[in-house]
Amino acid sequence: MNAGAQTGVCYGRQGDNLPPPNDVVNLLKEQKIQRVRIYDPNQQVLEALQGSNIEVVLGIPNAYIQNISTSQENANKWVQDNVKTYANVKFRYIVVGNEVKPGDPFTQFVVPAMQNIQTAIFEAGLGKEIKVSTAIESGALGLYFPPSNGTFGSDYLEAYLGGVIKFLVNNDSPLLVNLYPYIIHISNPDDISVEYALFTSTSIPVKDNSLYYTNLFDVYVDAIYSALEKTGGNSVRIVVSETGWPSSGGTETTLDNAKTYNTNLVQHVKVGTPKRPAIPLETYVYAIFDENQKSSEYEKFWGLFLPNKQPKYPINLN
Structure with missing residues (x-):
């Protein structure tokens, strides 16, 4: 098994009924x-x-970015x-900020904070x-279709992403991307079928130059590669x-769809994307548990496990 193909999980903790951390780590070990x-x-x-020997991606919350950017001592x-x-x-990665947007008050501090860390x-x-690194949202793309036309929004590039990319190149670090075909599908159901989002489409693949796209996940990953x-x-x-x-709380949110997406995802990322074939794509599934304190209804039901484990x-x- 190529280490790059190991799929990890995100341990969100916005719930008042979640098991204690020791139990969670034991669950991760049991599930390999x-x-x-x-x-x-x-x-x-x-x-x-x-x-535990579990590799950890550790976040620095957005609220701490400015403090860390202001002095090496703080970092x-x-x-x-x-x-x-x-x-x-x-520890595998330190992630300075999550889904920072161009208009956020701390945006200008992301790159200095990354450098200090x-x-x-x-x-x-x-x-x-x-x-x-830092984790961006897929909305940082200005254009994503076809994937070869992928470009980052000029607002993102000017605000901080241009500096982030230089940093990543200089330090041989990856770019972390939060990517939700579910959300992209429900925001545009007329143009993007649920099958295309779930990796189950049987219609004619989308052709982009010499490459063929059978699912939304690959379209976005390769659009980001093009933008890079x-x-x-x-x-x-x-x-x-x-x-x-x-698995609940919104349109197309069934146990069957959640299982279909995540099961197909795990197999799919082992083989890479059309633009980067045969290179396993390191991926983290959101999330370990349902989180009952999330704000919108469908956000509460992303867990692979119930709070009772x-x-x-x-x-x-794997």
Whole structure:
């Protein structure tokens, strides 16, 4: 099994009925899930991950970006407190910010914060093990169709993404992308069929030059690769840092659709995309659990497991 094809999970914690972190880590081990994304350096979660051998994608919440950008000392302290302290946690990436938008008040601080964290990681002697990145939403694309026309929105590039891409190239780091075919489909159901979003389409594939597209996921990933190529980011690898399908709470939200999407996804990412065939695509499914404190109804039902740790449907992420 190529390590790049291991599908990980996102450990969202916006629920008041979730099991304690030790139980969650035991569940990941039982399910042989080897990668997890967490959104902040929660002490209990990091303690539970110590010695587990599970690779961890650790987020720096948007609210902390400005503080970390203002001084190297702040970044060093953050790395000391949240990375160095947990010497037996296998950190894979530090993610500076999640879905930062051009108009956010902290946008200008993303790249300086990434640079400070990168310096702190190197000074801590962890430069070879840990990569620094940020996670963008697929909406950062100005154009996505056909995929070869993929370009980032000029507002994103000017606000911070241009600087991010230079940083990623210079540090051989991947770009993390949150990609939700479900949300893209429900916002445009007339043009994008549910089958095209679920990897089950039997209609004639979309042709783009010499490449053929049978699903929405590949269209977006390759559009982002095209956008990277147009902005000097040819060498940058994409990691899909969130994707999934809700099982309730909205249109097309059935257990069967959630199972279909996630099962097809796990198989699909092993073989890459039309633009990058045979290169497994590192991917993280949102989420481990349903989260009853999320705001909109359909956001509450993305879990692979119920809060009592029972799987909603059989799935093997490996």
